[in-house]
Amino acid sequence: MDEEVNNTDDIFAELAKAKSTPMHLKVESDEEEEVQPEEEQDIIEEAEGQLTVDVFQDDDHxxxxxxxxxxxxxxLDVNITKEAVTIRGKREKIRSVEEDDYFYQECFWGSFSRSIVLPQEVDPDKSTASLKNGVLTVKMPKFDRKKVRSVKVKAD
Incomplete structure (x- = not known):
């Protein structure tokens, strides 16, 4: 048991060490070149973030x-097909802060996107998206394959 605690302590010590160690990125090219710390921010800003989501259902949606x-x-841009939904957007920084003035910098700023393959087909034409208190909700009616629609035949 003591060995497990020591292993856990070692893991957390390694994580703390990694978090406090400056990151040096390498750019892949014919000549390997180390990216300088001031260039790291430019690379990070160009990266696209991935949105975290909850996907759930009720009887009809x-x-x-x-x-x-x-x-x-x-x-925000929401695109819905019968099989998937894609959400894209951009979170703009409210103000510019010098790198040296940050104590913590954990918030993601910039472009983000997420595509989700849906567990069941939906009707994109009857889907809605709303934003309330900073939470985006996309509501998509389930496509019911069992539902039968009668069509009247017209004589010409």
Whole structure:
């Protein structure tokens, strides 16, 4: 048991060490070149973030929810097909802060996207998206293959 505690302590010590160690990225090219710390921010800003989501259902709908606090609704793009939903957007920084003035920098700023393959077909034409208190909710009616629609035949 003591050995397990020591292993756990070692893991957390290694994580703390890794978190406090400056990151040096390598750019792949014909000539390997180390990226300098001041260039790291440019690379990080160009990266696209991935949105975290909850996907759930009730009897008639599939829902996708995501926290998008600080994102202008006009900067959100939701695309729905029968099989998938894609959410794209951009969270703009409110103000510019010098790198040396940060104590912690954990928030993601910039472009993000997420594509989710749905567990069941939905009707994209009847789907809706709403934003309330920083939470995006996409509501998609389930496509019911068992539902039969009668069509009247017209004589010409």
């Amino acid at each position: 599939i829902y996708v929810q995501s926290a998008v606090a600080g994102v202008d609704p006009e900067a």
